[in-house]
Amino acid sequence: MNKNNDVKYKVYRCLTVAGKWVLFAVVAFFILFPVYWIFISSITPPGELFKMPIDYLPDHPTLDSYIYLMENVGLLAKIGSTVLIIGVTLVVGTVICVMGAYAFARFRSKAVSAAFGFIVATMLIPEVVTARPLYEFMQKVKLFDTYPGLIILYISSVIPFTVLILRNFVSEIPVSLEEAASIDGANFAQRLFLVVLPLMKPAIATVCIINFINCLNNFFTPLYYANGIQVLSVAIVQLPLRDNMYGVPWDLVSAMGWIILLPIIIFVAIFEKQIMDGIMAGGVKA
């Protein structure tokens, strides 16, 4: 009798584990297969791309599409401008957001709290509401289609989330640490840079990682506030069309797509934990 129950339990266990792996396979397939399809399309010669059924293991893998992008579409320049804009945005944006977040956490006067409320509330304003006047303003002050102009808009787009997360983080650092430091004779700057900043490292890493992805995703800003400067997200929709108006130059699109995807996949694989923490802390939109 007892033995029978034991067998039953073992079968039950096996079925549960098998069920879990089936669910795992279904989810993994839905997410990874399209990504894999984009990859193999990018290394398939264009001629072999336009046929059915799709060959999921290309017979003649080639890097032609990537070489074409480099030689004819100026891929390297586009990667350069993307890296430049995102790099400056991350550095400058993080510095001013750390300053702001520290002040918002430690100074709780009515006016300061109102300023914080304002910054968080601006998250609600959709881009389309501000787009046209901002576009005209940027042209008037000669910031349209310039790196400083784009960087200002990129930084502005990361401010609400970054300030919110960092401010909540600073609030949890005990004030007593700073008080102890000031008894030891530390001035304001020393407390900020030597006491608080080292403790903020993990939070800063998290917001930088998420902002990197958000900036890479940003499409509206570089599409409407620039012409000559092309970042990768805009470049993919403006690849030279072939055949007819409705056709997609899929060989080039998939190669360009994969160039954007590669850093993302590497990032996600390395920083899975930080990204999860960041998402759960702030509910970020990419």
Next chain:
Amino acid sequence: MIDKKSLQWIAWVLILPVLLLRGFTTIYPVIKTVFNSFYDIRILSGVNEFAGISNYLNVFKDQKVITTLKFTGIFVVVSMFFHIILGVGLALILNMKFKGRRFLRTIVLIPWAMPSVVIGMAGKWAFNNDYGLINDFVRRFHPDFQLNWLINTGSARAAVISLDLWKDLPFFAILVLSGLQFISSDIYEAAKVDGANAVKSFFYITLPLIMRNVLTLCIPFTLWRLTGFDLVYSMTSGGPGEDTSLIAYRITMEAFTNLNVGYAAALAVLLFLVMAAFSWFNMRFMSRFED
């Protein structure tokens, strides 16, 4: 200690950069948009005159906008419905204790991190009749299957919604998961002792406990759907006709392509009011829900 009155100026020096940048990109443009919405500004024909509320009245006569609003409504409702059902399901899968969990949690971040335009461009090709991924799949079971997804209204709408789900469902699930993790396993143990099976403990324990979290999540996710732009821009350009055009896409086209600036501003103001009303209503609803 730190909150001394004499140190307040330091706070403002530290806050000033973020406040100025954020103010510069929001306050003036919002005021200007409200102002523009009462003017008839058409750059192509050089018109710029006061128009009262006629821009607002025109909204309800504009067939394009009516079609757009219809799809925006369908898009929000259908997408959110599946977000809730499948999102909770995926969150439960991500919460399962087994060896593949970490891998699964890593790969669900990929769609979240992928730019919508990349998904949109890939989707345009995936739903292509002759060479697309979707039809290739279907033809492995029904060899003669023909459907040009993005040409027909119904299938184009289904395609846009399914890609939206592909991108954002994992993100929704991760946020539901953060609520699930707070439920202690003791409750399930106790329920098991009392004879509850897995289905019962889901409906009587898990669901009530995460319900508030899920409903709260629906607020930003609905707002994001209302302002969706990238996916439609890259995948269908609103076509066929205006059948997959979302309101944010329509506004942008009026503002930047048709250069009908006053009218676009009126639409933008209406969108903003709808979003504000929706958030306010939900906040009220949620606070009542809490009691």
